[in-house]
Amino acid sequence: MAQHRTHDFRIVTAGDSAVLVEFEECIDAEVNGRVVALAEAIEAERIGGVRDVVPTFRSVAIYFDPLRTDVDRLSARLERAAADARPAVTIAREPIRIPVCYGGAFGPDLDEVARYAGITEAEVVTRHAAPVYRVFMLGFVPGFAYMGTVDPRIAAPRRSTPRLRVPSGSVGIAGGQTGIYPCETPGGWQLIGRTLLKPFDPLRADPFLLKAGDAVQFYPSAEPDV
Amino acid sequence: MSDAWRPPVPFVYIVKPGLQTTIQDEGRWGLQSHGVPVAGPMDPCSHRVANALVGNDRNHAALEIAFIGPEIEFEDDRLVAVAGAEFVMTLDGLDVPPNAAFVAGAGSRLRFGTRVRGSRAYLAIAGGVAVTPVMGSRATHLASRLGGLEGRVLTAGDRLPLGDVTRAHTGRRKPRPTSGAHPIGVTGPHAHVRLLPGPQREYLSRDALDLLQSAPYSIGRESDRMGFRLEGPLLRHVRGADIISDATPLGALQVPASGQPVLLMADRQTTGGYPKVATVITADIGVAGQLGPGDTISFSICTPRDAFAALIAQERALMAFEAAAS
Numbered sequence: 001m002a003q004h005r006t007h008d009f010r011i012v013t014a015g016d017s018a019v020l021v022e023f024e025e026c027i028d029a030e031v032n033g034r035v036v037a038l039a040e041a042i043e044a045e046r047i048g049g050v051r052d053v054v055p056t057f058r059s060v061a062i063y064f065d066p067l068r069t070d071v072d073r074l075s076a077r078l079e080r081a082a083a084d085a086r087p088a089v090t091i092a093r094e095p096i097r098i099p100v101c102y103g104g105a106f107g108p109d110l111d112e113v114a115r116y117a118g119i120t121e122a123e124v125v126t127r128h129a130a131p132v133y134r135v136f137m138l139g140f141v142p143g144f145a146y147m148g149t150v151d152p153r154i155a156a157p158r159r160s161t162p163r164l165r166v167p168s169g170s171v172g173i174a175g176g177q178t179g180i181y182p183c184e185t186p187g188g189w190q191l192i193g194r195t196l197l198k199p200f201d202p203l204r205a206d207p208f209l210l211k212a213g214d215a216v217q218f219y220p221s222a223e224p225d226v
Numbered sequence: 227m228s229d230a231w232r233p234p235v236p237f238v239y240i241v242k243p244g245l246q247t248t249i250q251d252e253g254r255w256g257l258q259s260h261g262v263p264v265a266g267p268m269d270p271c272s273h274r275v276a277n278a279l280v281g282n283d284r285n286h287a288a289l290e291i292a293f294i295g296p297e298i299e300f301e302d303d304r305l306v307a308v309a310g311a312e313f314v315m316t317l318d319g320l321d322v323p324p325n326a327a328f329v330a331g332a333g334s335r336l337r338f339g340t341r342v343r344g345s346r347a348y349l350a351i352a353g354g355v356a357v358t359p360v361m362g363s364r365a366t367h368l369a370s371r372l373g374g375l376e377g378r379v380l381t382a383g384d385r386l387p388l389g390d391v392t393r394a395h396t397g398r399r400k401p402r403p404t405s406g407a408h409p410i411g412v413t414g415p416h417a418h419v420r421l422l423p424g425p426q427r428e429y430l431s432r433d434a435l436d437l438l439q440s441a442p443y444s445i446g447r448e449s450d451r452m453g454f455r456l457e458g459p460l461l462r463h464v465r466g467a468d469i470i471s472d473a474t475p476l477g478a479l480q481v482p483a484s485g486q487p488v489l490l491m492a493d494r495q496t497t498g499g500y501p502k503v504a505t506v507i508t509a510d511i512g513v514a515g516q517l518g519p520g521d522t523i524s525f526s527i528c529t530p531r532d533a534f535a536a537l538i539a540q541e542r543a544l545m546a547f548e549a550a551a552s
Contacts, residue, residue, distance in 0.1 A: 014425040015505030016533040018475040027470060039259065054258045054473040056497055061473030063258070066508060066534060067541055138261040139471060139497030142370050146471075183370065200260075202360050202372060208260045 033087025099221035143200025162188030268515030272310030276350035279307035286354030295338020311344030353389035429501030477506030
């Protein structure tokens with residue numbers, strides 16, 4: 001359990017129009033819980049001149065217009081908010097369930113992950129679909145969620161040569177992380193399956209399927225196109 | 227004939243596209259938490275100047291024209307202006323000046339010729355380019371194919387819808403016949419920009435900031451709207467070249483394992499896993515945005531007070547220009 005000391009975070013500027021609030025330097029659900037809580041608190045405050053609030057694994061970036069926002073006053077406000085930021089009490093938030101067609105043409109690296117783990121492909125699927133993952137942050141491309149933590153047994157490292165084209169909907173593993181490619185893009189993650197759900201669709205009322213702090217569980221489905 | 231009559235939407239027609247002409251407003255802010263990059267103009271000051279000259283709001287969508295300019299035909303009479311990089315430009319064969327509004331008549335053709343200075347010009351058209359906004363913005367982000375026209379660079383044959391011309395446009399004085407001066411000025415092929423240290427300065431050796439200031443860097447060939455790969459004094463990591471991925475601000479100098487910094491520009495990804503040794507001040511972003519492959523950039527560290535003073539001075543100049551143009 002991480003301790004809630006008053007000053008286990010630091011506030012650093014990134015140029016003249018962004019401030020970072022950095023928590024403990026690790027990838028950890030509780031640390032990330034504080035990140036998400038702080039980001040939500042700042043969003044809710046609707047501070048004048050703040051243009052973007054970006055939670056990542058262990059820090060929150062606050063982008064602001066320096067002509068409208070005084071950085072010292074903003075930092076003082078962030079200092080108080082960061083000290084107060086507690087992970088939302090995890091009221092067993094119902095996980096978002098994502099159907100995945102594992103293996104075959106949809107998961108060309110499933111056999112490689114099985115070899116890495118020294119288990120069968122079916123066991124890799126079972127282990128990938130077992131945990132409730134946390135969305136730590138989004139980045140890389142619109143709607144790409146970095147989720148963890150993958151069972152260490154199947155936490156295969158990235159491919160030594162990235163693919164030039166990863167189809168959209170591909171579900172991959174990179175070490176302790178798992179994710180879904182929202183669009184066709186180059187990528188180096190080990191592809192173990194594919195989903196029909198679209199993590200990002202700019203034309204949808206809510207373009208984004210997932211946000212930082214969400215709980216996600218995958219389940220095997222027969223075909224991605226049912 | 228079953229459709230109800232609607233007034234025809236005026237267009238401009240792209241006869242020749244130029245090298246990389248994109249539609250840009252001030253950017254798609256507020257969605258970086260979802261991994262959506264900001265995009266927007268590489269030189270925000272010149273974008274703003276062009277819009278001001280034709281009576282647009284600063285967030286109206288204009289064309290960013292990079293390196294080689296387009297040829298454009300107008301379907302109705304429009305007040306237009308070009309600011310930023312200087313090109314030789316002609317309207318139906320007659321020279322037109324930069325940094326000044328002029329009327330392009332129905333059927334007239336604006337041709338961009340030789341580029342004289344800078345890399346990116348902004349063509350603003352009264353009423354703005356009125357493509358459908360995507361998630362609140364018309365800015366084109368090329369890598370994720372969002373915004374603008376189908377998220378891509380313009381090609382020959384494209385027709386761009388224009389917005390309504392309002393009193394803000396028609397109520398303006400007759401365009402000045404002479405070339406106005408750009409309130410900030412456009413430099414190139416060498417630019418000097420100021421930096422603030424951090425946010426991950428401690429990942430690099432103690433002399434990293436001295437090295438950054440010791441000699442100019444050249445802009446590598448693999449440079450685009452996402453970022454400039456710089457070639458110059460090598461920086462050395464002292465805590466490894468990987469950080470736990472965090473947010474990547476505009477103007478950040480990210481240092482991958484190679485030790486050659488990458489300057490993150492308008493189309494940068496929202497997050498990254500390399501330490502950022504320093505960040506270009508907001509007032510100097512546009513100066514950097516006028517550079518292209520083969521150009522050079524030099525750096526000096528400044529204080530937050532210097533950065534703010536520079537931004538205030540720039541804002542005063544831009545506001546005075548906007549007031550004079552209206």
